[in-house]
Amino acid sequence: MIAELHDAIEAEQMLMELAGRSRITESTLREEFKKIKRVRPGERAVPAVPRPGAARFAEDRLLLSAVIAFPKKADDVLARIDLNTIRDVAAAALFRRIAAAPDRSDLASVLEGASEEERLLFTRLSVDPGFDTALVDRVIEDCFAKIEEKKFDERLHEAREAGDIHLINALLMKKKQSIKGKGHERL
Secondary structure, eight states, X not given: OGGGOSOHHHHHHHHHHHHHHHTOOHHHHHHHHHHHHHSOTTSOSXXXXXXXXXXXXXXXXXXXXXXXXXXXXXXXHHHHOOGGGOOOHHHHHHXXXXXXXXXXXXXXXXXXXXXXXXXXXXXXXXXXXXXXXXXXXXXXXXXXXXXXXXXXXXXXXXHHHHXXXXXHHHHHHHHHHHHHHHHHHHO
């Protein structure tokens, strides 16, 4: 949002306010701001999903981004996500801080005692959530659906590795029923 402002004085004031609230050094914020300003129209300022080997990295970051952009969604997301399965260390730490926060409507308190990496991630996701914010509910649902799909694929892979024909058949039947159920929903 700050990067899109045409009024330099207003952008300057907002940067200082963000630095004060987030407790991220103003110089770090200014560097990120400059990077975003240099991005040409149509490009993403922050890659939507850096993909190290972790299968759930993208969904974890998008869910965290949704919670940062819409703190009122925190309770719903936290009720559905298993914090122990988050492989992105900074995202997991921020989710834990949000879960422990007494007032989730003001996430500035989450950054107290946060590492520089956590603060930087929080700031990046605050500036560029990585999705169209008008579709936040759909993004959250899609992330959880993708997480479930990946869990299913992992269980199926493990069953195939173990040669467990009964489990493979049970999983494939479950998937077939799920696909049929989705087909009826669309009608």
